[in-house]
Structure formats: structure tokens, C-alpha cells
Amino acid sequence: MYITNINYNELVGVKTAADFLNKLTKNDLDVLDLKLPIEVDFMVSKIEGIDYSNKPSLEHWDKSGYIKVSRSDEKKIKSIDIWINPSESEKRRRFTLAHELGHLVYDVLPYKDDMTKGELIEETFNRDGRTNQQEIRANKFAAQLLMPVQLIKKEVNELADALRQEKKTMSFKGLIDTLSNKFNVSERAMEIRLKTLNIIR
Numbered sequence: 001m002y003i004t005n006i007n008y009n010e011l012v013g014v015k016t017a018a019d020f021l022n023k024l025t026k027n028d029l030d031v032l033d034l035k036l037p038i039e040v041d042f043m044v045s046k047i048e049g050i051d052y053s054n055k056p057s058l059e060h061w062d063k064s065g066y067i068k069v070s071r072s073d074e075k076k077i078k079s080i081d082i083w084i085n086p087s088e089s090e091k092r093r094r095f096t097l098a099h100e101l102g103h104l105v106y107d108v109l110p111y112k113d114d115m116t117k118g119e120l121i122e123e124t125f126n127r128d129g130r131t132n133q134q135e136i137r138a139n140k141f142a143a144q145l146l147m148p149v150q151l152i153k154k155e156v157n158e159l160a161d162a163l164r165q166e167k168k169t170m171s172f173k174g175l176i177d178t179l180s181n182k183f184n185v186s187e188r189a190m191e192i193r194l195k196t197l198n199i200i201r
Contacts, residue, residue: 017144037184102141
């Protein structure tokens with residue numbers, strides 16, 4: 001599957017992670033063609049107008065990441081920066097980056113021409129317990145982007161077929177561990193995703 005360069009302005013109107021993927025592939029998306037794990041950092045590199053960094057920062061060491069929008073004196077967007085804390089695990093960094101893309105889609109781009117908006121910083125803190133609507137929505141976007149439903153179901157079906165042929169069984173924990181490694185997400189993120197999709201209870 002070919003992922004093309006796209007300006008962030010072309011993402012205005014995106015409502016879901018599937019819409020986001022369709023925009024990056026110019027609506028030529030067959031999710032089942034995506035290779036695992038989803039290359040979220042490569043996707044971000046294809047969005048023109050986004051400055052992405054994962055360099056160490058003493059100022060932000062206590063955060064998992066942030067998206068920052070700076071505006072000019074005329075209130076037009078001057079820059080959009082996404083930063084991810086490099087000291088965290090790879091699985092955490094990937095989820096945080098996808099989470100910040102959720103903020104881009106839902107909390108930045110719909111208001112890009114709103115002249116009343118000043119500078120915006122959406123910070124993500126690891127295990128800070130926040131459950132406001134913006135954070136829940138960004139987490140949902142991240143889960144859908146990193147663990148698309150079609151790919152989850154495909155992998156579960158292939159695993160079930162292989163187990164049937166070998167006359168073996170697998171515990172829910174085994175399923176979660178296997179899929180979390182394949183999708184390169186945390187066991188907790190995979191468990192929540194499988195429960196959300198009613199694959200496990």
C-alpha cells in the first residue's frame with residue numbers, strides 16, 4: 001500500500017482513524033493490505049506541516065507527549081508540533097503518537113481557522129488518571145489506528161484456524177500476549193480493544 005505526502009489541511013473533516021488512513025492513501029485503502037505493526041511514525045512523517053520530534057527534553061520529561069499549536073499575531077496557525085517522550089517504552093511511544101494524532105484530528109484541525117483560538121498545548125501524561133472527553137476520544141482514535149478492526153479479526157481468525165489444525169487451545173492471556181506483540185501495543189491496550197470488539201469478555 002502506498003502512503004503519500006499530504007498537507008495537514010487535507011485532514012480537515014476526518015472523523016475516524018479509518019478516514020485518516022484513507023486520506024493518507026488517497027482513498028485507495030484496503031486495511032487488510034497494511035503490514036503489522038502499523039507504522040504510525042512513518043505516517044506522521046508523511047503529513048506536511050507537522051513537526052515531529054522524539055528528542056530528549058528536560059522540560060517535558062514528566063509527560064508522555066504533547067501536541068502544540070502556535071499562532072501568528074494574525075491568529076493563523078504558525079506551527080503544529082508533536083513531541084513524544086523517547087524515554088518511554090516503544091509500545092507506549094507508539095500509542096502516545098497515535099493519541100496525539102487523535103488530538104490533531106478532533107481538537108486542532110476543526111478550529112484551525114478560528115481566530116479566537118490562541119496557542120494550544122494538549123499534553124498527555126502517563127497514568128495521570130484523566131478521563132475527560134478529549135482524552136477518551138484521542139485514546140479511541142489511537143486504538144482504532146494501531147489496531148484496525150479488520151486486522152484484529154483477520155489475525156484472530158488465522159490464529160483460531162491454526163489452533164484448530166493443531167488441536168490446541170489458547171487462554172485469553174495467551175491471545176492478548178500474541179496479538180499485543182504482533183500489533184506492537186501494550187497488553188492492556190490490546191485487552192481493552194478485544195473487549196471493545198466483543199472478542200473476549
